[in-house]
Amino acid sequence: MIRTITHPTSARCTLPMYIGFLLGEPKYGSCCRLAEVMDISHDNATRFLQRERYEGKDLYNESAPLLNLKGGTLSVDDSVLDKPYSQYLAFVGHFWSGKHHRSVKGISLITLYYSDTDGQHLPVNFRVYDKSEGKTNTHKGH
Known part of the structure; x- marks a missing residue:
């Protein structure tokens, strides 16, 4: 909703x-x-x-009507949004980047994708990794 x-x-x-x-x-x-x-x-x-x-459930609520939710597959993507010049920005840390093949300064975004049997492939949830808490969060303080 x-x-x-x-x-x-x-x-x-x-x-x-x-x-x-x-x-x-x-x-x-x-x-x-x-x-x-x-x-x-x-x-x-x-x-x-x-x-x-917005939170992950809002993304799910937008994506779900477009998907056949029976017999599909879930996959996870962890991406680093490069922020090389950021100073004192929430969620910025050093993370391994497959793109750069080294640790880079950025924001770690974890996205859950659903692929249905009809060939649709859409994101259904997301989290931003909060290194200071050692877990993922949709917003600071939750």
Whole structure:
């Protein structure tokens, strides 16, 4: 279920738009790229991401109706979002990167994908690894 918005918004970015972008743009998932691809301003994309507090279950609720949930396969992807110049940013640490074949400074994103028997392959959950707590979290403090 999508969160109920408590006050009107002027942002043009929506959850379905953002998820569509993430599904269609696996390589460069940045606000700049979102704004370019979806023909919205960078400020709109940034406001959307700052305003909303989506969790893994929200991604599942968006993906589930598109999938045949009988007889499929779950797979896990752990990616490191490079943040080489970040200072004092939550969730940034040093993680092994298969892309760089070494430890890099970044954010460790763990994504759960579901592949159904009809050939659909969609993300259904995610977590950001919080090294300070030694476990994964959807948001700091949970």
